Amino acid sequence: MVEARxxxxxxxxxxxxxxxxxxxxxxLEGEGHALLxxxxxxxxxxxxxxxxxxCVLLDVRMPGLDGFTVCxxxxxxxxxxxxPVLFLTALRDVETFDRALLVGADDFxxxxxxxxxxxxxxxxxxxxxxxxxxxxxxxxLIRRQRDDLMRLAxxxxxxxxxxxxxxxxxxxxxxxxxxxxxxxxxxxxxxxETAADIRSATRQLMRLIHNLLDISKxxxxxxxxxxxxxxxxxxxxxxRETFEAQARAAEVTLETTVEGLMLAADEGLLRRVLENLIDxxxxxAPRRSAVRVGAERGDGSTELRVIDRGEGIxxxxxxxxxxxxxxxxxxxxxxxxxxxxxxxxxxLTVEAHDGRIWAEDAAPGTSICMSFPxxx
Numbered sequence: 001m002v003e004a005r006x007x008x009x010x011x012x013x014x015x016x017x018x019x020x021x022x023x024x025x026x027x028l029e030g031e032g033h034a035l036l037x038x039x040x041x042x043x044x045x046x047x048x049x050x051x052x053x054x055c056v057l058l059d060v061r062m063p064g065l066d067g068f069t070v071c072x073x074x075x076x077x078x079x080x081x082x083x084p085v086l087f088l089t090a091l092r093d094v095e096t097f098d099r100a101l102l103v104g105a106d107d108f109x110x111x112x113x114x115x116x117x118x119x120x121x122x123x124x125x126x127x128x129x130x131x132x133x134x135x136x137x138x139x140x141l142i143r144r145q146r147d148d149l150m151r152l153a154x155x156x157x158x159x160x161x162x163x164x165x166x167x168x169x170x171x172x173x174x175x176x177x178x179x180x181x182x183x184x185x186x187x188x189x190x191x192x193e194t195a196a197d198i199r200s201a202t203r204q205l206m207r208l209i210h211n212l213l214d215i216s217k218x219x220x221x222x223x224x225x226x227x228x229x230x231x232x233x234x235x236x237x238x239x240r241e242t243f244e245a246q247a248r249a250a251e252v253t254l255e256t257t258v259e260g261l262m263l264a265a266d267e268g269l270l271r272r273v274l275e276n277l278i279d280x281x282x283x284x285a286p287r288r289s290a291v292r293v294g295a296e297r298g299d300g301s302t303e304l305r306v307i308d309r310g311e312g313i314x315x316x317x318x319x320x321x322x323x324x325x326x327x328x329x330x331x332x333x334x335x336x337x338x339x340x341x342x343x344x345x346x347x348l349t350v351e352a353h354d355g356r357i358w359a360e361d362a363a364p365g366t367s368i369c370m371s372f373p374x375x376x
Contacts, residue, residue: 009126012036012053014044014070015088016062020113024057027115028122041065048074053083055125058105060089060096071103084125088113167209175202196245203242207275208341225266225352227375232261232295232302239274240293243282251287254278258295263302264375269349276342277306277368284310284366301355301373309365318359322347346370 011033013024018039025035036051038044041064048056056074060067067087074080087100090111100108106128107121181187181195236258247254263270274293281291289309296303313321322343346368350357355372 008032008034009054010034010036010051011122012038012044012047012051012056014038014041014057014062014067015059016040017059020059020088020111023113023115024118027113027118031119031123033122041067041070044070045073045077048077048080048083052079054129055122056083056085057122058085058087060087060091060100068099068103071100071105075104082129084129086121086125168206171202171205171209175199175206178202193245197249200246203275204279207272207279210272223348223352225269227264227353228267230263230265230267230270232263232304233258235267235271236274236293236295239271239278242275243278246279247282247291250282250285252282252285253290254282255290255292256294258293258304261295261297261302263372265353265372266349269352273346273349273370274304274306276346280342281306281308281310281366281368284308286310298371301371304370304372305367307362307365307367309362312361312364313359313366315361321359322357343368 011024011028013021013028013035015021015024016039021037021039025037029035036047036053038047040062044056044058045065047053056071058067058071062070065073067089071085071087074083074085081104084106085104086107086109087105088109088111089096089100092110097108106125109118109121175198178195178198182192182199184192187195233256236256240254240256243254278291278293285291285308292305292307294305294307347357350370350372353372355370357368357370360367360369
């Protein structure tokens with residue numbers, strides 16, 4: 001009984017968003033903590049003085065006093081220097097992170113709030129408060145190292161966003177000029193074929209850029225699925241046409257058996273899933289073989305398959321190929337899963353549709369399977 005009472009802590013949650021407060025309250029009450037809720041900075045300071053919480057969860061952006069100001073004032077109140085303050089913010093940038101540390105934040109969590117991570121961080125902060133002075137000194141060193149790593153990660157995200165944004169325009173221009181060359185009747189056939197190859201390469205680059213963007217959105221909880229009724233046969237046919245030239249160059253035949261099926265999904269995202277999978281299949285299909293795209297209705301779901309007759313995937317690697325930057329053959333950049341982003345994007349997109357994706361042995365070759373549940 002003593003241990004149970006000692007584990008109960010008063011947690012002050014400061015957020016102007018009622019849904020965020022409710023999520024934190026439901027999560028931490030389940031851990032046995034007592035919650036104090038404040039919708040703005042002024043209310044938070046009053047509660048802090050009256051109730052002396054053991055930990056503070058503090059939103060950055062609020063009307064009136066923002067989180068930085070509230071944290072500064074808490075540190076000036078009696079007992080305020082010892083209470084851990086964890087910032088909650090949707091802002092993933094170095095400036096916000098540095099300001100949080102400057103005003104005395106102990107930790108930094110990004111929204112959307114992940115309940116498991118929230119519980120771990122809060123419980124860790126409470127345990128550290130009860131540590132001896134020597135242990136706190138050791139932790140301070142580790143925390144500085146953690147903060148340095150976090151800052152580097154934020155800087156990497158910012159750099160990647162700049163690079164992706166700056167690449168889109170020149171790649172789009174290259175594709176446009178290649179289209180003009182392909183349609184020029186005065187050019188020799190060989191030159192038009194070269195222009196078509198340029199178009200194929202630019203489309204691959206653009207898919208890579210969009211994959212990076214959507215993976216980043218998914219990490220931030222911003223990958224939004226907009227479902228509309230889709231004619232699968234028509235969509236697969238359109239995607240097939242864009243890969244005919246690439247398939248001919250690889251001496252691969254594209255076969256589709258998708259007729260009369262409808263699916264409620266995000267058409268843009270599903271199109272790019274098919275593009276990634278067909279491109280991947282063509283690159284691994286042997287010459288004079290076929291890549292087949294099929295679909296069929298199941299019990300309450302629609303299943304799509306993209307099948308090649310390549311070397312296949314070892315059973316122990318069939319789940320790992322959907323992880324980022326995984327390649328089966330590290331010495332071969334063109335190995336299955338390619339740059340390590342296409343299949344990862346496919347997994348994120350299928351799961352965002354509440355579906356699942358997996359790899360099977362096609363004996364020979366590989367079948368990438370996707371199952372999309374029916375939407376009421």
